[in-house]
Structures are given as structure tokens and as C-alpha cells.
Amino acid sequence: MQQARPNPCALAERGRRARRRPGTALANAVKLRSKHYIIIASGDALPAGMAAQTKQANGTVTSLLGEAGLAMATSDDPNFATKAAKIPGVRTVINDCLFQAFDARQERTAALPASHQTGVANPTGNPFLPFQWGLTAIQAPAAWRTGAQGADVVVADLDTGFDLTHPDLQPNIISSASFVMLPGQDQDAQYRGLGSSHGTHTAGTIAAADNSIGVIGVAPKAKLMLLKVLGDAGEGSFSWVINGIIYAADHNADVINMSLVASLPRNGKYLDEQGNTINNTKATQELLVALSKATSYATKRGVTIIASAGNEGNDGNKDQSWVRIPADATGVISISATGPMGWAKSPNTCDLDRFASYSNYGTPAVSFAAPGGDYAYSNFTEVTTMAGFYGYTWAMDMVLSTDINGGYTWLAGTSMAAPHASGVAALIIGKNGGHMDPAQVEAILRASADDLGKPGRDPYYGYGRINAYKAVTQGQKGAVAGM
Structure with missing residues (x-):
């Protein structure tokens, strides 16, 4: 099929966008919500009668996550946080916050027509597999040949809205829900925004079906629980994310994927809803506590939690100005990115494990590395077949x-x-008979990762770049020996 030649004007705009690190301008875009609060228990669970006691403090509980030790509330009383913090068994009350996980309008994208025919034979019959260099890098096809395809494993993807009717996703979607409360956005998980859908993209990487259509996911037989916790433009709230984590844990997810980052300032300088700078020295610590209560709740129920490390190109060893949420929360496995340069020109020899130009790094900020791609190729006008x-x-x-x-x-x-x-975690869980302790999943990921960079854990690749084939073959033996 004859392909249309690239549009030079569109190319110039995409080139300008590609030179910007995604997320750089978003690091300060965290706004505390004046009338929305997170109530944090001093113990593992909320005290009894939380709703009634919150009402007495002039607030209304909107979400009660008792066993996680969290509640969400609204109040018009400017002194609500002080009053509610005096409830016996409450550690603190902190403002909820809004953050921009990414700007969907500024994403660097390039489309491949669904009708494109590659003319290249591949073992799965999924026509776009030849373009999925990331699967080659982690040896996913070799893992599939062992019988490991993530069957019956449930992966909850917490993201923007999703294309719930996509033919590559629909066979594996078992449920969807939305926790986003934004004016004008329907209360379901369907994507209705402009431009590409971040959530649809991440879901396909995890578990696009093996159906001879389009792409194939890392775990093509895993089941998808698609949870919308970000608006379609990439904006999110801590309360939405927390509710999504708890929902996934309570509905039998085995893995949670969170391709989102909020950068919280350690110096306590936030924005209010009007964009004015305010000082709240305890906000960062307490928001981290709140997220960690949610992630701890999930991991105790057997959910392996994986999150992106962030895209600011930040060296966490030298610059400790930020706390990255959810990557820095308790029990979360943080992933940095790798990506080739000029792969299409030399697919058989190109280095697929080159550290991506934009990826955050640092120890212990990074647990593992995985294919995230890059856009740093210097010649933005060059085309390749x-x-x-x-x-x-x-x-x-x-x-x-x-x-x-x-x-x-x-x-x-x-x-x-x-x-x-997250797809590799699903392969591990499926290969080992189903529901697994997250610590064991992480141990297998460690035992099977390809140790790149400096020997041992390093700031760029963490314990190594994940390897699907090793994870479902030698990983179990190595993990048990090392535990």
C-alpha cells in the first residue's frame, strides 16, 4: 500500500515539541484544592463514626476508605482541616491537590494507519509486531513460546480515558470505571478528549489481544481493568488516584499500572487554585503518607504496583527538590525508560537499551528500566521505510x-x-499459577533483569532492564534462591 509522504509543516512542529523534555514545565503545576480534603488516620484504619464526626467539623465525607485509613471530604469552612484534625484517631487533614501528570495536547505523536499492511511475516500474525521493538528488547516473543501469556491475570491500568471499543483491547477488557470529577466530563472511562489517548496507549502495551489485528501486548491474554483517574488532557487529583488504587485492590487486581507522575516540592511551595504561590510545609510529607497508605493497602492484598519514574531528565541523586508520586510511595516499583536512536535504519544492530534522553534517574528513584522509546534522533526531516x-x-x-x-x-x-x-509482572503471575505476593513478583523481576550500566543496582537501570523470557524461565529459581 502506497503511504502518504510526511507533511513538512507538521514535521517542523513535532520537531519543536520533541526537543522539549515532557513534563519539564509541569513540575510546579501542583495546586492545592481549597475546599477538598484528605483525612489521614493515625493508624491503619479510620476511627468509627468518621462520617458523623466529619459532619460535626462542618465537612461532608465524599469517599470513605476505612480499612486504608483514608477519607475524602469537602467543606466550605476555612477552618475545617484544623477542626477535623482533632477527631480522635486522625493523624492529619490535608488539602487534596490537582496536578498535571502530562499535557496530552503536547504529546509527541506519530500515527500508523490501521489499514497499513507491512508485508512482513511474523510468528503471531499481528501485523504491527515488526514495529514493536520494545517486545524484542525484553524477549517477549520468547516468553510467549513457553506458554506464558498472562492468562487470567488482572491488570488495572490507572490513566486517562480509554477507547473501550478498540478491537485490540475489547477482547481483554473485563471492567472499567471513572473516578474523575471534572465539569463537562462524563462519568465513565471512555476517552473523549482531543489528540491521542494516553490511557488507550498504555493499555495496549500491557495487554493488546493476540488476535491478528494491529499490535500485541506484552501479556496478550491478561485481563484489563481500565480505571480513569486522570482527565483526558492529563490532569489529575490525589483523591482520584487514591480511589482508583483502592478500587483495584478491592476488585481483585493482580497488578496496578500507573503511567503518571505528580512532582511534589519538598520546600512546600505550592499553588492555590488561582495560581498564586502559597507555603504549606507539611503538604508534601502528608500527601506522600496518604498515597503510601493506599499503596500499602493494595500490596497487603497481593497487588503488584508499578509506576513511571517521570520525564524531567532529573538526577534524583543530585537534585532532591521533588517527591515523585506515585513512584516514591511505599511498595511501588518505579520504572525508567530506554529507547533506541535510529532503529528503523538498522533494526538488527541498533542499541535498544540506550537510556532515554528524558527519563528521570537516581538511586533509589529507579527500580528497573523498560522500553519507553525516545525522540532524540537529530535529523527531524529524515524518513525511513x-x-x-x-x-x-x-x-x-x-x-x-x-x-x-x-x-x-x-x-x-x-x-x-x-x-x-506491568505486562511482564502479569506474565510472571500467570506462569506461577495466579495470585502472588508482590514481594515475590519483584524478587523474580530482580533475578531475571538484564544488568545494564554499572554492575548491581545503578541510577539509570535500577536492578536492570526487565526481561520477559528470563522472568518466566530462570526467574523463579533465582528469586527463591535469593530470598
Whole structure:
């Protein structure tokens, strides 16, 4: 099939966007919500009668997560936090916050027509597998040949809305829900935004079905629980994320994938809802406590939690100005990104494990690395033919996955790396008979990862770049020996 040649004007705009690190301008975009609060228990559970006691403090409970030791509340009383903090058994009351996990309008994207025919034979029959260099990097096809495909494992993907009718996702979707409370956004998980769908993309990387259509996911037989915790433009609230985590844990998820990051300032300088700078020295600590209560609740119920490390190119060893949520929360496995440069020109020799130009790094900020793609190829006007597709060389260094309207798009980020790792976690759990302790899953990931960079744990690759084949073959033996 003859492919349309790239549009030079569109190329110039995409090139300008690609030179910017995603998320750089978003680090300060955390706003405390004046009338929305998170109530944090001093113990593992909330005290009895929380709703009634909150009402006495002039507040209304909107979400009661008793066993996690958390509640959400609203109040018009400016002194509500002080009053509610005096309730026996309450540690503190903190303002909820809004954050911009990413700006969906500024995502670097390139589309692959769903109708494209590669003319390249591949063992799965899924036509776009030749473009999925990330699966090659982690040896996913070899893992599938052992019989490990994530059957019956439930992965909860917490993200923006999703294309719930996408033919590559629909066979594996078992449920969906939305926790987003934004004016004008319908209260379901369907994506209705502009541009590409971040959530649809991450879901496809995890578990696009093996159905001879389009792409294939790392765990093509895993089941998807699609939970909308971000608005379609990438904006989120801590309360939405917390509710999504608890929901996933209470509805038998085995893995949670969170391709999202909020950067909380350690110096306590936040914004209010009008954009004015305010000082709240305890907000960062207490918001981390709140998220950690939610993640601890989930891990105690057997959920392996994986999150992206962030895209600011930040060296966490030197610059400790920020707390990355949820990556820094208790029990969360944090993933940095790798990506080739010029892969389409030399697919058989290109280094697939090159550390991505934008990825955050540091010890202990990074647990593992996984394919996230890159857009740093210097020649933004160069085009290459790959598997019959005539397109930009830089675009094909990114990760190809599902998108809205049954389409397919290349994106790059640690957001794309995390679902590769979540898919491997699903393969591990499925291979070992189902529900597993998260500590055991992480031990297998460690035992099977390819140790890149400096020997042992290093700031870039953590314990190594994940390897699906080793994880479902030698990983179990190594993990048991090392525990």
C-alpha cells in the first residue's frame, strides 16, 4: 500500500515539541484544592463514626476508605482541616491537590494507519509486531513460546480515558470505571478528549489481544481493568488516584499500572487554585503518607504496583527538590525508560537499551528500566521505510501502541516503559499459577533483569532492564534462591 509522504509543516512542529523534555514545565503545576480534603488516620484504619464526626467539623465525607485509613471530604469552612484534625484517631487533614501528570495536547505523536499492511511475516500474525521493538528488547516473543501469556491475570491500568471499543483491547477488557470529577466530563472511562489517548496507549502495551489485528501486548491474554483517574488532557487529583488504587485492590487486581507522575516540592511551595504561590510545609510529607497508605493497602492484598519514574531528565541523586508520586510511595516499583536512536535504519544492530534522553534517574528513584522509546534522533526531516511504512526515522524510535478510534500511535515516555514492566509482572503471575505476593513478583523481576550500566543496582537501570523470557524461565529459581 502506497503511504502518504510526511507533511513538512507538521514535521517542523513535532520537531519543536520533541526537543522539549515532557513534563519539564509541569513540575510546579501542583495546586492545592481549597475546599477538598484528605483525612489521614493515625493508624491503619479510620476511627468509627468518621462520617458523623466529619459532619460535626462542618465537612461532608465524599469517599470513605476505612480499612486504608483514608477519607475524602469537602467543606466550605476555612477552618475545617484544623477542626477535623482533632477527631480522635486522625493523624492529619490535608488539602487534596490537582496536578498535571502530562499535557496530552503536547504529546509527541506519530500515527500508523490501521489499514497499513507491512508485508512482513511474523510468528503471531499481528501485523504491527515488526514495529514493536520494545517486545524484542525484553524477549517477549520468547516468553510467549513457553506458554506464558498472562492468562487470567488482572491488570488495572490507572490513566486517562480509554477507547473501550478498540478491537485490540475489547477482547481483554473485563471492567472499567471513572473516578474523575471534572465539569463537562462524563462519568465513565471512555476517552473523549482531543489528540491521542494516553490511557488507550498504555493499555495496549500491557495487554493488546493476540488476535491478528494491529499490535500485541506484552501479556496478550491478561485481563484489563481500565480505571480513569486522570482527565483526558492529563490532569489529575490525589483523591482520584487514591480511589482508583483502592478500587483495584478491592476488585481483585493482580497488578496496578500507573503511567503518571505528580512532582511534589519538598520546600512546600505550592499553588492555590488561582495560581498564586502559597507555603504549606507539611503538604508534601502528608500527601506522600496518604498515597503510601493506599499503596500499602493494595500490596497487603497481593497487588503488584508499578509506576513511571517521570520525564524531567532529573538526577534524583543530585537534585532532591521533588517527591515523585506515585513512584516514591511505599511498595511501588518505579520504572525508567530506554529507547533506541535510529532503529528503523538498522533494526538488527541498533542499541535498544540506550537510556532515554528524558527519563528521570537516581538511586533509589529507579527500580528497573523498560522500553519507553525516545525522540532524540537529530535529523527531524529524515524518513525511513520500515516494514513497508514510509515515515519519520525519529518517530519509529518511540513505542507503537493502540490509540483512539481503533487507531495506532507512537508515543515516548516513562509512561510507555511502565506498562512493559506491568505486562511482564502479569506474565510472571500467570506462569506461577495466579495470585502472588508482590514481594515475590519483584524478587523474580530482580533475578531475571538484564544488568545494564554499572554492575548491581545503578541510577539509570535500577536492578536492570526487565526481561520477559528470563522472568518466566530462570526467574523463579533465582528469586527463591535469593530470598
